[in-house]
Amino acid sequence: MRLTELLSQCALKNQRAFADLYGLTSAKLYGVALRILRRQDWAEDVLQECYVNIWNHAQNYAVQKSAPLTWMTSIVRNRCLDWLRRPQAEATGADYDIAVEAWQDDSPGPMEQLMAAGDAQALARCLQQLEGKQRQSIMLAFFHGMSHSELAGHMKQPLGTVKTWVRRGLERLKGCLSPEKA
Amino acid sequence: MRYSDPQLRDRLAAEYVVGTLRGRARARFESLLRYDAPLRRIVAEWEGRLTPLAAAAGEVTPRSRVWQGVARRIGGRTSHTRLAFWRGLAVTSTAFTLVLATFLGMAPRPELPMASVAVMADDKGQPSMVVSWPSMKDVREPHVRIKVLQEHPTMAAGTAWELWMLPRGQAAPVSMGLITTDVNQVMKIKSDVARRMGAGEAWGVAMSVEPAGGSPTGAPTGPVIFKGQCVRVL
Numbered sequence: 001m002r003l004t005e006l007l008s009q010c011a012l013k014n015q016r017a018f019a020d021l022y023g024l025t026s027a028k029l030y031g032v033a034l035r036i037l038r039r040q041d042w043a044e045d046v047l048q049e050c051y052v053n054i055w056n057h058a059q060n061y062a063v064q065k066s067a068p069l070t071w072m073t074s075i076v077r078n079r080c081l082d083w084l085r086r087p088q089a090e091a092t093g094a095d096y097d098i099a100v101e102a103w104q105d106d107s108p109g110p111m112e113q114l115m116a117a118g119d120a121q122a123l124a125r126c127l128q129q130l131e132g133k134q135r136q137s138i139m140l141a142f143f144h145g146m147s148h149s150e151l152a153g154h155m156k157q158p159l160g161t162v163k164t165w166v167r168r169g170l171e172r173l174k175g176c177l178s179p180e181k182a
Numbered sequence: 183m184r185y186s187d188p189q190l191r192d193r194l195a196a197e198y199v200v201g202t203l204r205g206r207a208r209a210r211f212e213s214l215l216r217y218d219a220p221l222r223r224i225v226a227e228w229e230g231r232l233t234p235l236a237a238a239a240g241e242v243t244p245r246s247r248v249w250q251g252v253a254r255r256i257g258g259r260t261s262h263t264r265l266a267f268w269r270g271l272a273v274t275s276t277a278f279t280l281v282l283a284t285f286l287g288m289a290p291r292p293e294l295p296m297a298s299v300a301v302m303a304d305d306k307g308q309p310s311m312v313v314s315w316p317s318m319k320d321v322r323e324p325h326v327r328i329k330v331l332q333e334h335p336t337m338a339a340g341t342a343w344e345l346w347m348l349p350r351g352q353a354a355p356v357s358m359g360l361i362t363t364d365v366n367q368v369m370k371i372k373s374d375v376a377r378r379m380g381a382g383e384a385w386g387v388a389m390s391v392e393p394a395g396g397s398p399t400g401a402p403t404g405p406v407i408f409k410g411q412c413v414r415v416l
Contacts, residue, residue, distance in 0.1 A: 015256070022249060027241035030248075035239045036201075044248050045339070049363075051252045056365045066226050070233040074199075077236075081201050081208065083339055120234035138200060142235055147204045163202075170196040177231050 003068035010058035018055055025069065026051070029076045036080040036145035046083055050076045084145055126176035134169030137162055185214060185221075192224060199228040255362065296327065298379070300387040302410035310408045313345065313387045318380025324373055326358065330365045337363050340394050345369070346402055347379055348386040348409075355388065360396050386411045 003024065009017030026047065033043040033050075054072055061071055127135050133155070140146045140154065151162045185191060197203040198211050215222055296314035304310045315326040328345075337343060343363075346355035356378070358371050371379075378384065390397070391404040 018256070019249075019253075022252065026248070027243045028236070028239075030244040031239040031242045032236050034242055044244060047244055048248050048251045048255070049337075049339075051248075052255045052363065055252075055256045056363065066230055066233075070229050073233050073236045074229045077201065081204070085205060085208070086339060120237050123231065123234050139235075141200050141202045142232060143239060145201055148202050151202075166197070166200065166202055167193060170193075170200060173231065174192075174196070 007054075007058050007061045007068050010055060011061065018058075021054075022051060025072060028069070029072060032073060032076055033080055035143045036077065037083060038144070042083060043080075046076065046079050050079050053079075081145055122177060123173075126173050129176055130169050130172055131165075134165045134172070137165040138169045138173070141166060185218075191221060195221065195224040196228050198225060199232050256364075298382075298412050298414050300384075300410040300412045302387060302389065302408035304408055311389065311410075313410070315376075315379060318376045321376075323370055324376030324380075325368050325370050326379075328361055328367045328369060330363070338391070341404070342392050342394050342396055344390050344392045344396050344402070346388045346390065346406075347375060347384045348388055349378065349383050350385045355402055357397065357400065358387075360392075361389070382412075382414065384412050 003021065006017045006021040006024070010021060029050065030043060030047050033046050034040070037043045037046065050072075053075060061068065066074075127138075130138070137151050137155065140151055146154065148159060148163050148166070151157075151166070152159045155162060185194075194203060194211055198208065203211055215225065297317040299312060299314040301309050302311040302313065309331050311331060312329045313326050314329075315324075318324050326345075342360045344360055345358040347358050348355050356375055358375055359369050361367060361369055387410055388402070388406050389408040390402040390406045392402070393404075397403050
């Protein structure tokens with residue numbers, strides 16, 4: 001709950017609280033941006049812009065119903081996806097190799113990391129119940145900012161098939177995570 | 183597309199959060215979000231479901247220049263790494279500023295009353311930004327005060343927001359300068375623009391989206407997204 005407190009201090013324009021907030025969250029958010037944008041300079045630009053936005057809009061946080069890190073992560077993810085919308089961002093951006101295979105099947109690495117991450121356990125459990133292709137397409141889209149057509153290219157499958165995997169996967173995730181079914 | 187269908191709304195929200203909703207569809211969805219609170223709630227639910235995934239992205243410490251850039255843009259002097267040092271000084275700093283200011287003969291003055299104001303609206307007539315300025319005769323450094331009313335203004339990468347004074351008659355818009363995304367800001371303006379604004383020559387103020395660095399031609403080249411009429415209040 002430390003983050004909530006820091007955010008409300010930021011809403012009061014407390015720069016010290018903001019510096020602490022940055023210290024506690026920037027490595028996480030930078031990791032997120034780096035995965036999606038795959039270029040250090042872009043990820044740095046986006047991160048900088050997002051923290052300025054977080055500072056300016058901290059007072060809006062109170063009205064949101066999400067956890068502070070969720071709120072901040074969504075700001076970064078949305079900005080990254082906006083960034084990829086720029087025409088010049090399409091072709092380039094290969095500083096970081098995508099471990100496409102990493103999310104396939106039941107490879108332990110990242111999934112174990114997720115299990116270890118506290119509040120992600122339920123999600124990790126539900127992800128494991130998905131079919132391999134559904135899981136892989138959701139992970140690639142979420143982590144690496146892949147669009148449907150990029151997914152189709154990477155997974156060497158028709159666009160329609162990939163779209164269905166994402167849609168069905170999300171539906172099943174929702175069902176698995178909903179409290180009535182737990 | 184019918185955005186009232188609950189299943190469709192849920193699916194779009196999910197694809198928005200997972201990131202597969204792209205391009206114009208994403209932009210359209212975002213503009214819907216601005217006026218549709220229940221839809222925002224559905225998005226928040228999906229963010230709650232999926233964002234824990236981000237924990238598996240791994241942490242990477244950004245270079246210090248990122249923080250320096252942030253601190254500069256929020257107008258802070260806080261050093262993230264040397265915070266402890268400044269903490270000790272904080273207690274005395276207000277008094278110190280006062281003394282220094284008095285010594286330099288410029289005691290921190292109360293905010294000048296604003297003499298004119300332009301409430302700018304977007305193309306749907308929604309108030310989006312307020313620009314106000316003091317009586318230009320009274321100020322040493324001519325400036326305008328800008329307040330952003332919209333909840334989440336986002337400046338697309340590689341673009342800039344340029345403010346324009348719209349002179350009465352048929353004269354061409356005059357650039358006032360580039361603004362930032364800060365919700366509250368003060369922008370210095372050139373003395374000749376200040377003189378014309380002070381003399382009541384402006385009928386309105388507009389904001390356009392320009393390439394980074396501002397309009398290359400000296401006239402608005404991008405879309406004008408906010409516009410408002412000047413009103414003298416003092």
